[in-house]
Amino acid sequence: MENPSNNKSDLISHIASSDQHTMENLVDAVTNFMVAGRETTSTAMTWFFWLVSTRPDVEENILQEIRSLRNSTETSNEMFGYDELREMNYLHASITEAMRLYPPVAIDTLSCKEDDTLPDGTVVKKGWLVSYHTYAMGRMEDIWGRDCSEYKPERWLENGVFKPESPFKYPVFHAGPRKCLGKEMAYVQMKPIAAFLFERYKLEVVMEDLTMEQGGH
Ligand code: HEM
Numbered sequence: 001m002e003n004p005s006n007n008k009s010d011l012i013s014h015i016a017s018s019d020q021h022t023m024e025n026l027v028d029a030v031t032n033f034m035v036a037g038r039e040t041t042s043t044a045m046t047w048f049f050w051l052v053s054t055r056p057d058v059e060e061n062i063l064q065e066i067r068s069l070r071n072s073t074e075t076s077n078e079m080f081g082y083d084e085l086r087e088m089n090y091l092h093a094s095i096t097e098a099m100r101l102y103p104p105v106a107i108d109t110l111s112c113k114e115d116d117t118l119p120d121g122t123v124v125k126k127g128w129l130v131s132y133h134t135y136a137m138g139r140m141e142d143i144w145g146r147d148c149s150e151y152k153p154e155r156w157l158e159n160g161v162f163k164p165e166s167p168f169k170y171p172v173f174h175a176g177p178r179k180c181l182g183k184e185m186a187y188v189q190m191k192p193i194a195a196f197l198f199e200r201y202k203l204e205v206v207m208e209d210l211t212m213e214q215g216g217h
Contacts, residue, residue: 037182040104041189047102048095048194051151053205058094058153062198065090085191093156095190096170100144101151103172106135110178134171143169 016026052058069084070076080088109131112124124130141148144155156162167175173183180186197203 041186043104044099045190045193048098049203050205051098053203055151059198061090062094066195066199080192080195085188088191089157089160089162090153091191091194092162092187093153096156097151097153099172100138100170103134103138107131107133108174132171137171
């Protein structure tokens with residue numbers, strides 16, 4: 001395939017520069033990224049800002065993390081790089097916790113390719129549809145404990161460091177061989193946006209009478 005952009009460092013140019021991909025592959029990849037990666041991250045951000053706008057304590061913790069990174073790197077206005085983003089454990093936990101309560105893909109349905117038996121003995125025939133309900137799972141006491149309805153970023157932190165859960169417990173990005181390919185990219189997009197905004201603005205929900213119960217549950 002002819003590639004006019006060999007010297008560019010973006011992802012699509014990188015894929016295009018490999019001779020192994022046809023133009024059709026490339027169009028599929030771009031379409032996939034646009035479909036899979038657009039509404040998901042924006043939905044995650046919407047709910048995240050909505051939740052944090054009701055929790056000044058969480059907002060303050062996020063700000064403190066950003067300020068201490070600014071101090072240690074002696075930077076002020078620059079966009080954060082990969083290394084700094086990796087250091088943002090509290091922000092990572094806050095976004096992850098928001099997606100537990102408000103998963104962008106709330107319910108996911110897949111079709112069975114051939115007759116199968118699930119690990120618990122459940123038989124699934126070819127062509128049957130199987131759904132898992134990420135939204136419900138994120139709010140189950142059996143899975144998350146008595147405080148399952150609470151927005152609590154701390155549940156993801158151990159000594160201040162983000163501790164991931166099994167994707168089978170937290171299937172927000174799906175689990176197994178067809179899990180989300182853009183998970184890391186999603187955080188790399190969401191964390192700088194959040195950091196940029198919190199550093200410069202105080203977010204307030206302007207619909208004064210709207211409570212979390214009315215608007216969010
Ligand atoms: C918060 C953001 C995101 C969430 C919650 C999310 C969630 C998911 C989920 C649940 C699936 C499985 C869908 C299914 O099989 O039915 C999936 C698949 C996928 N996601 Fe994401 N996604 C996010 C962002 C992104 C981004 C930014 C990209 C890339 C730019 C991306 C690329 C993909 C791709 C390529 C697949 C298909 C994987 C496969 O079938 O093998 N996602 N995602």
